[in-house]
Amino acid sequence: MIYFSLTPSARSWSSRSCWGCHITDKGLLDISSAACVGNLTSVSLWGLAGITDEGVVHLVSRARSLQHLNIGGTFITDETLYAVANSCANLKSIILWSCRHVTEAGLLALVNKCPELECINVGGMRVSQESFAGLLSISPALRIRSIPQILNADIVQVA
Numbered sequence: 001m002i003y004f005s006l007t008p009s010a011r012s013w014s015s016r017s018c019w020g021c022h023i024t025d026k027g028l029l030d031i032s033s034a035a036c037v038g039n040l041t042s043v044s045l046w047g048l049a050g051i052t053d054e055g056v057v058h059l060v061s062r063a064r065s066l067q068h069l070n071i072g073g074t075f076i077t078d079e080t081l082y083a084v085a086n087s088c089a090n091l092k093s094i095i096l097w098s099c100r101h102v103t104e105a106g107l108l109a110l111v112n113k114c115p116e117l118e119c120i121n122v123g124g125m126r127v128s129q130e131s132f133a134g135l136l137s138i139s140p141a142l143r144i145r146s147i148p149q150i151l152n153a154d155i156v157q158v159a
Contacts, residue, residue: 022050023045023048023050023051024050024051024055025050025051025052025054025055025058026055027051027055028045028051028055028056028058028059029055029058029059031059032058032059032061032062032063037059037062037063038062038063038064038065039065040063040065040066041065041066041067041068042066042067042068042069043059043060043063043066043068043069043070044069044070045069045070045071045074046070046071046072046073046074046095047072047073047074048073048074049073049074049075051074051075051076052075052076053076053077053079053080053083056071056074056076056080056083057079057080057083060080060083060084060087060088061083061086061087063087063088064087064088064089065090066084066087066088066090066091067090067091067092067093067116068091068092068093068094069084069088069091069093069094069095070094070095071094071095071096071099072095072096072097072098072099072121073097073098073099074099075099075101076099076101076102077101077102077103077106078101078102078103078105078106078109079106080106081102081106081107081109081110082106082109084110084114085109085110085112085113085114086113088114089113089114089115089116090116091110091114091116091117092116092117092118092119093117093118093119093120093121094110094117094119094120094121095120095121096120096121096122096125097121097122097123097124097125097146098123098124098125099124099125100124100125100126102125102127103127104127104128104131104134107120107122107127107131107135108134108135108138111135111138111139111142112138117139117142118141118142118143119142119143119144119145120135120142120143120144120145121145121146122144122145122146123145123146124146132144
């Protein structure tokens with residue numbers, strides 16, 4: 001069994017701090033119960049194949065101070081994005097690289113309900129480029145990474 005801890009003053013947590021660990025939804029539920037989880041401003045769950053919406057939703061619903069979230073390389077769905085949208089109004093950046101089960105609906109909820117969102121990394125997703133143009137129409141200053149530069153250029157010229 002692998003143990004980890006969060007100090008009462010912790011502001012960030014990364015799965016890289018537990019490199020080689022196999023963190024599951026149960027582990028995320030344990031992290032969610034830490035007293036400092038409400039103070040976390042940055043969480044990276046990059047590439048954790050053993051987590052699902054269940055664990056991530058529980059974590060983000062308690063980590064209401066989140067500004068930066070990396071859930072790239074995981075199997076999350078729109079359910080997680082709805083929870084982030086409803087719980088993390090101060091979110092500034094999110095990495096969704098290769099989150100192939102996320103749809104346009106989840107992205108729209110996120111952009112609509114997170115007014116502080118500045119940057120989103122969407123490389124490797126199965127969402128159409130037209131969907132990304134729709135996100136920019138909601139939030140013109142949003143930086144969308146990993147889409148062809150021509151799309152960003154066309155949107156900037158129209159705006």
